[in-house]
Amino acid sequence: MLRDPVVGIVMATMLEAAPFLTNLKTEEGEAGPFPVFAKDRLRVIISGVGKAHAAMACSYLIQRFNPEVLCNLGAAGATDGRFVLGECLQIERIIEPDRPDLDTGQPHEHAPDILEGFSSVTLATQDKPIR
Numbered sequence: 001m002l003r004d005p006v007v008g009i010v011m012a013t014m015l016e017a018a019p020f021l022t023n024l025k026t027e028e029g030e031a032g033p034f035p036v037f038a039k040d041r042l043r044v045i046i047s048g049v050g051k052a053h054a055a056m057a058c059s060y061l062i063q064r065f066n067p068e069v070l071c072n073l074g075a076a077g078a079t080d081g082r083f084v085l086g087e088c089l090q091i092e093r094i095i096e097p098d099r100p101d102l103d104t105g106q107p108h109e110h111a112p113d114i115l116e117g118f119s120s121v122t123l124a125t126q127d128k129p130i131r
Helices: 014-024 051-065
Strands: 007-011 036-039 042-046 069-072 090-100 107-110 120-124
Touching (some): 007 014, 007 051, 014 036, 014 042, 042 051, 051 069
Parallel strands (some): 007 069, 090 120
Antiparallel strands (some): 036 042
16 A cells, blocks of 8 residues: 555536535646646546546546545435435445346446445436436
């Protein structure tokens, strides 16, 4: 492990990122294909909406800053009223309705690495926002 590892955070929009960036007192980095904000060893990149944009932003972040850890943070909607506005949740299962399995036709599913001790939920994601 690096002595002072870089931590990378990917966020889709400035609307989501603005409170986070303001509270951390980050500074905007050099010009590039994506806006990047920095604070010490933290790099926050604004990808744009969708999986393709997130993948490209992650690739750029990895090539440019070689982070030890990458996290994807953002806002999401819910299908019911179980959650409080602003509540922080961890994604334990991801369903991609717009990426069907070629054999079954069912939506692609996968489970990311998670941290113990946080409330976890399932996330459905696609490249176009529902609303």
